[in-house]
Amino acid sequence: MDTKTKFYRLWAAIGLLLCLNIATIGWVAYRVDFTPKNQQRQDQFIVRWLSLTPNQIGQYRQSRNQMKRQMKPHEDSLRLLRSELFSRVKQPAISDAGMNQLLNQIAVQNGEITRLRFRHWHGVRGFCTPGQQIRFDRLVARLEREVNNTAKDGSREQVRHRF
DSSP, rough: HHHHHHHHHHHHHHHHHHHHHHHHHHHHHOOOOOOOOHHHHHHHHHHHTTTTTHHHHHHHHHHHHHHHHHHHHHHHHHHHHHHHHHHHHHHHHHOOOHHHEEEEEEEHHHHHHHHHHHHHHHHHHHHHHHHHHHHHHHHHHHHHHTTTTTTTSOOBOOOOOOO
16 A cells, blocks of 8 residues: 555545544533532422522522522622632731621621522512412521531531531
């Protein structure tokens, strides 16, 4: 076999592999859902748990999107404040006044995020029917127990703390 034929076959193989790679990337991009899985599951869970109507689903998603837009600046600020807090670990001496000021700013941002979440869920409960409100209240009670790490009998559950 001469060298020219070997080069043609080599270029044909390279071209075939390139086409296969492009096709694979296209197939993956077409099949992959870029919505975060937790958000998707949470939306589906709320819709199923409360048996929301299509109109209520639209209201829920609109309220959720509005909450996210309002929370973004607070989350960004909180991220910067936490970074500053962790950067202070490297310092040999830290003043209590400076630390308290930073912790107070973190508390303010956490408070604003909590306020926005409360308003969102209060609004969701507001457009629910009375039967849906009962189910919503059960869900909130369950979440409250989980957030406060308490069992149904009021005792503390053993939970691993994450840093």
